[in-house]
Amino acid sequence: MPCMISPEQISACIAFHGHECPGLAIGIRAAELALRELGPAGPDLVAVCETDMCGVDAIMMLTNCTVGKGNLVFRDLGKMAFTFHRRGGPGFRAVLRPQSRRGMDEHMVPLMRKDIDGRATDAERQELLDLRKQMQRSFMAMELEDMFDITKLESLPPRPPSILESLVCDTCGERVMESRTRRFQGRTLCIPCFEAVEQKR
Structure with missing residues (x-):
């Protein structure tokens, strides 16, 4: 089924x-999957992104x-791969399927280099521009189950952030979160001052 996200949201x-690019399209479809499976965006929706690529911007925009x-x-x-939960409940992990790229990387990667x-x-x-547009259109038209391997998770989402004390670095004098x-x-x-003096790096 083609992407169900509205044209206005895609433009945003x-x-x-x-x-616009294939990476952004991946994020749009991952967010669409999250909203389909877990309901509308809200403060209890949690996203875990295992990449720093373009699609993370779409996930932020569409899931809030x-x-x-x-x-x-963000896990580097x-x-x-993208995991979505509702706080206090189960969720799912979606991994882009290699075959969803339809073999286009074979031509795109050398051209990109x-x-x-x-x-x-x-x-x-x-x-290269034509291939990128073709891949983008393909992602936006693909069935979500053909695009991602989806695994249901029973584990709980990451803990909410904690309010921690700030300490003063004894070298630079700047305040830094205790953790x-x-x-x-x-x-x-x-961390930067520690790395400047620690020998086992």
Whole structure:
């Protein structure tokens, strides 16, 4: 079934992100899946994103999950995977299926490398643009179950954020959340100051 997110909401996602692309389409469809399975956006909806790619912007826009509210959790795992929960209840994890890309990466990736390196010809840049648009359209028209491997989860979502004391770094004098401090030779340090003196890195 084609994407059920309204054109107005899709336009808002594009404006927020700054451009349209296949990655944004993945996030739009992941958010659509979350809203379909768990109901409308609200403060008790939690998203865990295992990537920092474009689609996270669409997830923020459509689910109202944000880092600042503590209901969007970023885990730097480099996976096109998204977990959604209602606080206090079960949820699901959706992983982009490799076959959903329809083999287009075989042509796109070399072209992207050439474009980034400045070696792509005008014809190759146009081919890359056409492939990206084709992939984007494909994602927006695909059945969600064909696009994602979906696993129901019985585990609870991440805990809500805690209000913690701020401590002063003994080196730079800046205040830092207690849970992000390190102890070194009897001193309280922020992470950058700790990394500057710790030898086992």
